Amino acid sequence: MSAKAVDVYSYISLPGYSVQFVVSHESITHTQADNFSCHHLEIESLNISGTSDAITQFKWTVYNPNGGAIASKYNDIHLANGKLETGKIASPETEPPIKISDVIITSCIYSAGPGNAGLTNRHQCSITITSISNRHWMKSVAPPGSTAAQLPFSRFVLPSPHDCGMNSLQTCESILAVADLDMVHQLKNFIPNANQFKDTPDQFLLDHLREIVYGTAITQKESIATMLALGARYFELRPAKLLPFFQKASNLPNAYYFHHSLIPGISFRDFLSEVVGFLDEERMEIVVLHVRYDNIVAECERPSMSEVFDMLDSTCEKVKNPPLRWEDGTCFSRSIDEFRQLGIRLIVLFEAEKYDSYNPKAYATLTPTPILECFEAMTTEGQESTDLTVLQCQATSQAIGEVMIESIRNSKAAGSCLMSTKARNDMVLLPWIKENLEKKLRAERLCVVMDDWVDAGLVDVCVQISRRRLGVGG
Secondary structure, three states: OOEEEEEEEEEEOOOOOEEEEEEOOEEEEEOHHHOOOEEEEEEEHHHOOOOOOOEEEEEEEEEOOOOOEEEEEEEEEEOOOOOEEEEOOOOHHHOOOEEEOOEEEEEEEEOOOOOHHHOOOOEEEEEEEEEHHHHHHHHHHOOOOOOHHHOEHHHOEEEEEOOOOOOOOHHHHHHHOOOOHHHHHHHOOOOOOHHHHOOOOHHHHHHOHHHHHHHHHOOOOOOHHHHHHHOOOEEEEOEEOOOHHHHHHOOOOOOOEEEEOOEEEEEHHHHHHHHHHHHHHOOOOOEEEEEOOOOOOOOOOOOOHHHHHHHHHHHHOOOOOOOOEEEEOOOOOOEHHHHHHHOEEEEEEEOOOEEEOOOHHHHOOOOOHHHHHHHHHOOHHHHOOOOEEEEEOOOOHHHOHHHHHHHHHHOOHHHOHHHHHHHHHHHHHHHHHHHHHHHHOOOOOEEEEEEOOOOHHHHHHHHHHHHHHOOOOO
């Protein structure tokens, strides 16, 4: 990395707030006017005095409308190799949101490698600032008794975390702790696109198994409760039991877990508890769950419908502020107020038909252009025979073999190839959705916008379109 550089992004929901990014003597301050834009902070080694082991600091600071600094973190950058070194900016998996007064601050950092396989050689940092009031945005947009609340629930556009249950390695750690060469050999029979590792020694795969799992499957970093507080309202679930040899090797409970192919995430019961706990507090909000089984390997046992029903019933019965009911099927034509009056604030779909932008070939990309072309190809007619419409913003760059291998070599969670595309995609795709969704997709269908690392930019776009579709302004 001959030139040391950081690309900085931000999304600020609240007027008057700002974030300053500083690298050595270079700085830039972002306000709301800089939403969905990028600035580059360049550092040439020749501009920094000192020896070959010299470091400089990358730092961000959030300021409130009075000019007071309310949050700040930093990392050192080693000038000889351009690597992010120690500091207060952690990797995505250990970087929780900052809650101060009436705001929530989220941050994502991508630690770039040398720029091989088409990946950027620039570090990236993205900061979002939003109001804690997003935890009840449906109540604000369509208050009980309002004209908007008499309209169909399908007028909402719901923010969704892509692979919501892959928000940590907590479940996987018990498996990784006992992984050996025999497990690696067995895994090759199940890993999608395993041929991309055909020339990679098993010992290398074992040594880097944690990075492979993280770079392949981890797409969120917040708890389910925090995603809901940020404004997420649609969650796709793929519950299944562990692969038999995972279950045998680990000390994990024999239960149902969210799955990304064969990789397990949060347990299904824990997920339901967090969702129902949130709805017990926010009684005007409504959440949609979509139980699906696509891409789950056959050896992972799926729950029966009656088991899912029992888990839903038993979890909803534990609320402190009844009633809280769930209902299956596609009932989106009911009014928002009708759902609330009946206590139906958890809508559960089972492998419903969806009109989805996702295309495996197009989404295996490091740029937003192929995904944008998928959006452009969607039509109102395409919505008509389906239950809901989904626009996915996240790239699946791990499907590109050389990109996946390079991400593993980068060998840290902050170097995940998935993280490398997050901010750059959002900068292009979310403004397109905000401008074009209503024009291109006019059918009376519930719409969902899905993204990795759910944050304020995604939620704000969905809320603004929801307001317009409900006739209460943008």
